[in-house]
Amino acid sequence: MALPVETFFLKPDAQGTLQAQIQQMIAEGILSGRFKPGEKLPSTRKLAQHLGVSRITVTLSYTELLSNDYLTSQGRSGYYVSETAPTPPNFRAPDPVQETVDWSRAIGQRFTGGDTPHKPQDWSRFKYPFIYGQADPSLFDHTNWRHCAVQALGQRDFSSLTMDYYDHDDPQLIEFILRHTLPRRGISATPDQILITLGAQNALWLTAQVLLTQRRTAALEDPCYHALRDILAQSRCHVSPVPVDRDGLPPGLIPEDTDVIFTTPSHQCPTTATMPMERRRQLLDRAREVNALIVEDDYEFEMSFLRPPSPALKSLDRDGRVIYVGSFSKSLFPGLRLGYLVGSEPFIREARALRASVLRHPPGHIQRTAAYFLSLGHYDALIRRMSQALHNRRTVIETAIAKHELSVAGLGAFGGSSIWMRAPDGVNTADLARRLAEQSVLIEPGAPFFAGPDRPTQFYRLAYSSIPDARIPEGIARIAQTLAAW
Known part of the structure; x- marks a missing residue:
């Protein structure tokens, strides 16, 4: 039986090269049981046309899967799912565990509940990520x-x-x-x-x-x-x-x-x-x-x-x-x-x-x-490129902050990649951050940086290491508009 080419598709958010994505797509189909041993795969030409990739990319993917025994080749007939392709183990569903351990007493020292906040793992999907410490793929070598x-x-x-x-x-x-x-x-x-x-x-x-x-x-x-x-x-x-x-x-x-x-x-x-x-x-x-x-x-x-x-x-x-x-x-x-x-x-x-x-x-x-x-000198070249980009972004963000009359609490004299900000009295920047996230804007509330129970809540940090120059003015405008409506 031939597998219909329509059952093959690349995930829009997949990582890696096209060749790796095609390999993963086929391997997952085999391991999940959707593609059965002996079933014929679409020809390299047909799959390439369907996926919108080059034929050589599909050929290389098939060849790699062939070497790993996921596929087998039968002369000019084409590629088939191997009879000895890897299969997932058939584990019996375990019996439900009846927890009898009192973990509140068993744990001798706790490491949860500290000050370090949880940053969103999907920060890159936000359009205006003023988030600190993340890599910008457009700058990295x-x-x-x-x-x-x-x-x-x-x-x-x-x-x-x-x-x-x-x-x-x-x-x-x-x-x-x-x-x-x-x-x-x-x-x-x-x-x-x-x-x-x-x-x-x-x-x-x-x-x-x-x-x-x-x-x-x-x-x-x-x-x-x-x-x-x-x-x-x-x-x-x-x-x-x-x-x-x-x-x-x-x-x-x-x-x-x-x-x-x-x-x-x-x-x-x-x-x-x-x-x-x-x-x-x-x-x-x-x-x-x-x-x-x-x-x-x-x-x-x-x-x-x-x-x-x-x-x-x-x-x-x-x-x-x-x-x-x-x-x-x-x-x-x-x-x-x-x-x-x-x-x-x-x-x-x-x-x-x-x-x-x-x-x-x-x-x-x-x-x-x-x-x-x-x-080999790549690091110094990267630093020069990053410094120039950050310098440009710094100029843009300072201009935008001044235009909207936002309050700066700390501005590094030598550079860096962030600015320490202060919201008007009565603004809790944790609440501000939640409202801005709904508008695809990320900021960092400042309270976790302070010690003690009565921490200031009006500070926040704006980083510009991961946001393109062109998006900074609109992001700052949204922050200003949200504060104005507080």
């Missing part, structure tokens, strides 16, 4: 990243792909960070002073686990990166929120009993304030005075397109008390989950041992792919 990934899969890199590094990292990636990335921030380090992590958040978690106990105190900015507050809550240490001002974290407000200070001096999260050099020196003096360590989260330093970035706090440190957190997740793409820690060797040794006991090491193939992308 897909071609060269793919080439680097293929190169990392080659025989020459077989060890980096398959080897268990245990507690070590890809030497090529470490070398690039030491020789190229850190010197741009004024930082000198040795290989035993750096550790690759699964992004900045993993670096902050490792740091908190190594440095903090239930008897120690952490000082953090208020408002701050909400995931950091969750991490510190899970560590069960004492937490001292320190209100920030227009220059970031005020050193004089750091309590005497502080053991670890967490700060974002280059782009304060979320207000985007940049800490002046004099205050950075005062912060180091205050840390020395109370004998505290400093954890510097230097996210987005590459996005300083308005002025060259200030030297990292770590570059001013002469005591070895600053631990530096860097990440490629914002500059490349968030799904990469690749960051790094730089600190004194005794600290890195403990962080390395902890990482090894939890996840061994970030995947070797990802590390080697990133190393190629960085060392």
